[in-house]
């Protein structure tokens with residue numbers, strides 16, 4: 001066999017699919033009874049409950065290519081116009097995120113001195129550090145207040161992380177490049193706009209899903225892979241026989257042994273460490289151990305009335321910067337983002353908790369989580385309603401954090417992998433947590449298989 005892929009989340013399924021497209025023989029091994037990893041969709045009483053990702057931005061060519069090859073183009077659903085309104089909690093009140101420079105000038109999301117400091121961004125000197133936290137970078141460029149409100153909220157939304165701990169070049173490489181190349185984010189945005197580029201977090205895109213939710217993507221990959229995907233096949237050990245043509249021997253928990261020329265590992269770092277502890281040098285195991293994956297909890301609440309809270313609940317949802325004394329990271333207004341995900345005249349909210357800020361919530365019971373979410377929504381949205389439906393999804397290994405030093409860790413891991421013939425480490429722990437990044441990396445890996 002040419003390739004064994006360990007793990008059947010979106011990364012492993014996409015590697016398998018693209019590898020087969022390239023004429024490579026492949027077997028994807030997934031430990032659980034269902035493939036898809038973090039991607040899983042449940043429908044209940046007409047409400048769409050996503051366990052993991054709510055969608056992906058429609059601006060990454062590799063994802064759009066995968067969608068086309070799977071024949072899913074006519075199943076795409078884009079976020080509605082109402083989702084353009086996003087909110088941030090500031091001093092206990094929800095404020096609309098300004099989307100244009102004039103809107104920023106009149107917005108109440110940052111104070112007047114805070115706005116003036118943002119306007120001074122083009123005059124701030126370039127940084128010198130090779131690696132720097134997202135918060136330090138943002139404070140340096142746009143000032144403390146905008147950094148702690150706007151940038152902290154963005155980091156919460158993407159990584160459920162702490163801006164003070166995450167590495168800028170690892171999490172937002174485009175921002176680092178903009179400062180390096182243009183000396184200022186403002187100058188970079190003006191230059192890139194002329195070229196048709198995008199904002200500091202990447203070119204803009206629209207949040208997109210499928211008619212039946214995100215699982216439609218992984219279900220279609222599962223169908224396309226057919227017998228080249230094996231479920232309930234946990235990999236228990238990996239051996240390397242350097243001098244043979246198929247150097248990789250993968251042992252399943254049931255004792256079965258499979259060999260291949262290449263092995264692609266897409267499981268989370270703690271599992272990579274366990275499988276490769278006898279092969280990797282201590283510095284590589286240390287690097288893997290330094291990629292934290294704090295837990296994330298999703299609490300879905302649905303209301304069979306159009307106005308369960310004082311807030312109109314029209315828009316994308318809100319994020320909570322860490323300086324607000326609250327216990328949730330944010331809430332999406334799912335019925336407003338994708339109106340097909342809830343019956344007409346109802347409300348579907350998706351509240352995210354945990355991450356690097358509050359990892360302890362993973363141990364809370366469903367009742368404790370619901371009590372907490374109701375208390376927080378009451379304080380933020382006004383009013384209180386008994387939800388008609390509640391679903392709780394726990395991700396013990398939630399979203400990997402690319403903390404300071406991540407670029408050096410990647411260099412160590414790349415060097416380690418290069419010592420073995422046909423070894424590839426991919427998945428959300430290294431070069432992007434978004435579904436788009438997983439798919440783009442998967443395509444690259446599939447193209448480099450020998």
Ligand SMILES: Cc1cc2nc3c(=O)[nH]c(=O)nc-3n(C[C@H](O)[C@H](O)[C@H](O)COP(=O)(O)OP(=O)(O)OC[C@H]3O[C@@H](n4cnc5c(N)ncnc54)[C@H](O)[C@@H]3O)c2cc1C
Pocket residue numbers: 006007008009010011012029030031032035036037038039051052053054055056057233234235236266267268271296297298395398399426427428429433434435436438
């Ligand atoms: C709550 C939440 C919300 C998110 N929202 C978004 C979003 O809106 N948009 C977005 O783009 N991204 C989002 N993400 C991130 C994105 O969903 C993930 O980064 C991505 O799905 C990870 O895919 P993966 O295949 O790399 O890893 P995983 O999905 O974790 O897959 C790894 C797979 O390996 C399997 N496995 C583990 N050990 C073994 C073993 N020994 N043998 C065989 N198989 C094994 C697991 O069962 C699993 O199926 C979100 C993540 C979470 C948790």
